[in-house]
Amino acid sequence: MMNSMLGHHSGRGSMVARLAHIVGTVVWASGFTMLPAAIVAFAYRDNRDGIGILLAAVVTVGVGTLARRLFPLTRAITTKEGFAAVALAWFAMAVFGTLPYLFTGSIASVTDAFFETASGFTTTGASTLADPGILSHGMLFWRSTTQWIGGMGVIVLSIAILPLLGVGGVQLARAESPGPQPDRLTPRFQETAKRLWWLYTAITLAEALLLWAGDMNLFEAINHAFTTMSTGGFSTEATSISGFSAYAQWVITAFMFIAGASFALHFRALRNPLEYWKSYEFRLYLAIGVGATILIFGGISGSGLDPATAVRDAAFTAMSLITTTGYATADFGAWRPALQILVI
Numbered sequence: 001m002m003n004s005m006l007g008h009h010s011g012r013g014s015m016v017a018r019l020a021h022i023v024g025t026v027v028w029a030s031g032f033t034m035l036p037a038a039i040v041a042f043a044y045r046d047n048r049d050g051i052g053i054l055l056a057a058v059v060t061v062g063v064g065t066l067a068r069r070l071f072p073l074t075r076a077i078t079t080k081e082g083f084a085a086v087a088l089a090w091f092a093m094a095v096f097g098t099l100p101y102l103f104t105g106s107i108a109s110v111t112d113a114f115f116e117t118a119s120g121f122t123t124t125g126a127s128t129l130a131d132p133g134i135l136s137h138g139m140l141f142w143r144s145t146t147q148w149i150g151g152m153g154v155i156v157l158s159i160a161i162l163p164l165l166g167v168g169g170v171q172l173a174r175a176e177s178p179g180p181q182p183d184r185l186t187p188r189f190q191e192t193a194k195r196l197w198w199l200y201t202a203i204t205l206a207e208a209l210l211l212w213a214g215d216m217n218l219f220e221a222i223n224h225a226f227t228t229m230s231t232g233g234f235s236t237e238a239t240s241i242s243g244f245s246a247y248a249q250w251v252i253t254a255f256m257f258i259a260g261a262s263f264a265l266h267f268r269a270l271r272n273p274l275e276y277w278k279s280y281e282f283r284l285y286l287a288i289g290v291g292a293t294i295l296i297f298g299g300i301s302g303s304g305l306d307p308a309t310a311v312r313d314a315a316f317t318a319m320s321l322i323t324t325t326g327y328a329t330a331d332f333g334a335w336r337p338a339l340q341i342l343v344i
Contacts, residue, residue, distance in 0.1 A: 018077055022089065027093070028067075031058075034056055034145075036141065038057060040138045052103035055103050056102075059096075098114045101113035106136070106139045116143065121147075121149065133238060141219075144236075148226035151200070203266075207229065207251065211248055223235075224252065228256055228325065235327065246309075261282060294314075296339065317330060
């Protein structure tokens with residue numbers, strides 16, 4: 001019995017060690033994602049914030065490195081450990097993601113800083129900031145980066161972490177994927193994740209370039225591309241997207257639609273565009289989007305708006321809500337009650 005108890009505690013201890021190693025690796029990797037924000041801060045001569053973000057990155061990488069050294073990985077993780085690793089990893093990322101806010105003094109409250117970071121990584125989009133414009137360029141970039149990373153979800157875990165552990169990604173994929181089985185494009189899950197990573201990045205770049213071609217400057221274009229493709233909705237402006245041109249609003253509408261569809265489907269459609277029409281899910285998604293646009297247009301068309309603005313607001317609002325991105329170009333509170341119920 002004593003040997004059984006010792007074996008039980010030893011097994012539990014080794015499981016904790018494996019989880020600590022994985023979470024430490026996540027923390028270590030997330031520290032490096034802070035560096036672009038520090039570079040942006042220094043580029044805009046926000047040296048104080050640049051130093052604060054850099055210090056946050058050093059602390060995060062240091063803690064992650066320590067955890068990896070103290071708890072070496074002895075064998076591959078199990079499915080149960082995969083579920084635990086995902087939950088603990090996202091929580092750890094949110095905790096350490098608050099450091100740039102705290103070290104720069106951008107958000108003084110620990111609770112508010114954690115809320116903002118958790119909202120970013122989960123792409124929820126709720127914010128404690130009435131006006132994001134009070135943040136420096138570096139901190140705005142970090143705020144958008146948290147959503148862009150969160151939008152990749154299991155892809156981040158598979159690409160940035162699992163190759164370092166020498167284990168397969170299926171365990172974490174099962175824990176992170178909303179469906180019963182992760183959608184593979186290739187026999188090796190890591191190869192699938194890499195392809196989706198590059199596709200996600202390429203579409204983000206395409207949107208940034210299209211927005212930059214309009215009335216957004218390069219900084220605004222990159223930030224909004226990050227938060228559109230992640231369907232997170234953080235904006236650099238207190239007025240969200242309403243202050244930008246009709247062109248920018250249509251570009252974002254299109255990319256919200258793209259971001260809301262399956263990226264595995266997008267990848268297959270690169271070779272054969274008919275894959276979109278073959279997908280019942282995509283056809284239903286398109287039908288819901290068009291139907292919602294028509295209903296919202298019918299509800300606001302008689303409110304004094306010109307037809308072009310009404311169509312644009314209807315399409316933008318429909319895609320923003322269906323994809324849960326949360327951007328806004330119109331004031332829902334001014335709409336008739338029946339339309340507000342439809343929006344909800």
